[in-house]
Amino acid sequence: MARINENFQKLKAGYLFPEIARRVNAYTEAEPEKAKRLIRCGIGDVTEPVPVAAREAMKKAVDELGERGSFRGYGPEQGYPFLREAIAENAYGDLDIHPDDIFVSDGSKCDSGNILDIFGPGNKIAVTDPVYPVYVDTNVMAGNTGEANDAGEYEGLVYLKCTPENGFVPAIPEEKVDLIYLCYPNNPTGTSATREQLEAWVAYAKKCDAILFYDAAYEAFIQDPSVPRSIYEIEGAKDCAIEFRSFSKNGGFTGVRCAFTVIPDTVVGTTASGESVPLKQLWGRRHSTKFNGASYPVQRGAEAIYSEAGKAEVAELVKHYMGNAKLLKKACEALNLKVWGGENAPYVWVGCPEGVDSWGMFQKMLEEAQVVVTPGAGFGAAGEGFFRISAFNSRENVEEVCERLKALI
Numbered sequence: 001m002a003r004i005n006e007n008f009q010k011l012k013a014g015y016l017f018p019e020i021a022r023r024v025n026a027y028t029e030a031e032p033e034k035a036k037r038l039i040r041c042g043i044g045d046v047t048e049p050v051p052v053a054a055r056e057a058m059k060k061a062v063d064e065l066g067e068r069g070s071f072r073g074y075g076p077e078q079g080y081p082f083l084r085e086a087i088a089e090n091a092y093g094d095l096d097i098h099p100d101d102i103f104v105s106d107g108s109k110c111d112s113g114n115i116l117d118i119f120g121p122g123n124k125i126a127v128t129d130p131v132y133p134v135y136v137d138t139n140v141m142a143g144n145t146g147e148a149n150d151a152g153e154y155e156g157l158v159y160l161k162c163t164p165e166n167g168f169v170p171a172i173p174e175e176k177v178d179l180i181y182l183c184y185p186n187n188p189t190g191t192s193a194t195r196e197q198l199e200a201w202v203a204y205a206k207k208c209d210a211i212l213f214y215d216a217a218y219e220a221f222i223q224d225p226s227v228p229r230s231i232y233e234i235e236g237a238k239d240c241a242i243e244f245r246s247f248s249k250n251g252g253f254t255g256v257r258c259a260f261t262v263i264p265d266t267v268v269g270t271t272a273s274g275e276s277v278p279l280k281q282l283w284g285r286r287h288s289t290k291f292n293g294a295s296y297p298v299q300r301g302a303e304a305i306y307s308e309a310g311k312a313e314v315a316e317l318v319k320h321y322m323g324n325a326k327l328l329k330k331a332c333e334a335l336n337l338k339v340w341g342g343e344n345a346p347y348v349w350v351g352c353p354e355g356v357d358s359w360g361m362f363q364k365m366l367e368e369a370q371v372v373v374t375p376g377a378g379f380g381a382a383g384e385g386f387f388r389i390s391a392f393n394s395r396e397n398v399e400e401v402c403e404r405l406k407a408l409i
């Protein structure tokens with residue numbers, strides 16, 4: 001018999017969203033009439049159409065594939081130069097990120113999980129709590145943890161608590177860690193990190209020779225000009241940070257699939273014998289071995305996100321979702337609930353009413369309002385007592401959710 005990777009046996013109750021889907025399905029079966037009015041504000045999936053500029057570019061690229069003269073087969077694994085150049089120029093401007101530092105992929109979910117391939121065993125790994133579950137589960141699968149305790153915390157991981165008191169940006173740990181996952185603007189709390197907070201993290205990483213994994217999937221939603229959009233805006237970050245970005249949320253590409261990882265030359269790891277190795281070299285090797293590149297039409301679509309027309313359409317999408325966030329935030333505040341986020345990110349993080357826990361609140365919203373939210377506890381022990389409402393929705397649905405909220409509590 002083939003032996004399995006038993007680390008998978010350590011995973012708790014499946015990934016959060018399948019569990020939500022299971023509960024929603026159970027409700028739909030039990031209450032088919034009421035379930036007809038379900039509004040989903042759970043998973044952070046976009047609802048608005050892909051920008052015209054990107055669609056036109058993708059259609060043109062598909063037509064090119066239909067002509068012998070312009071046909072393209074396998075492209076460069078790292079991504080076409082036209083896209084990497086557009087990213088370097090438009091996403092990083094004068095931050096001195098080179099097209100060569102950029103690795104195009106089919107998603108940040110895969111990138112943030114796959115990155116573990118280039119790290120050896122024995123690293124001390126820190127995650128925030130609450131956290132985007134992919135960071136934790138991929139470490140479990142990779143064998144970087146022990147078993148989970150009753151609170152769902154895995155032995156061997158360092159959990160950096162994010163609370164209202166620290167504004168959901170964790171304090172610098174006392175101990176030395178090797179790999180740290182930071183996601184700002186944050187999923188799930190919808191909060192953002194200030195320049196000073198990121199400076200402290202970069203200083204810590206440099207002091208400990210640690211690597212920061214900086215997930216900036218929600219960068220486009222930043223409204224406050226003082227909030228950094230990239231970790232590379234922080235001096236010294238090019239020596240210690242890997243950044244993940246995605247076209248999923250700014251360009252509505254959740255179904256199209258395109259993202260990228262940035263690793264400057266100066267980010268290094270070490271061998272057991274103490275030799276420094278550039279991580280970009282290892283990631284390039286990994287990428288070209290296990291990945292054959294995002295599709296040509298998709299990369300043309302992503303390039304078009306940076307055209308003048310594309311930028312204008314993205315700005316409209318961001319305005320739409322952030323308008324939703326504002327309405328949701330206001331509706332929750334009107335109920336005297338405590339609310340965070342929603343100002344520089346499309347998520348609103350809400351404290352549960354007295355005496356209701358986060359899965360209790362999920363169930364209450366489902367059964368009494370037919371609104372699907374995400375229970376905070378699904379993002380980690382410190383998420384207990386909170387729930388997340390996603391602003392990715394039509395305005396009509398958001399207005400209806402606000403109305404239903406009024407009647408709920």
Ligand SMILES: Cc1ncc(COP(=O)(O)O)c(C=O)c1O
Pocket residue numbers: 044106107108109110132183187215217245246247248254258259
């Ligand atoms: C923090 C964070 N990173 C990455 C992703 C996934 O992005 P992609 O669609 O590029 O895989 C998500 C999706 O919700 C996310 O919330």
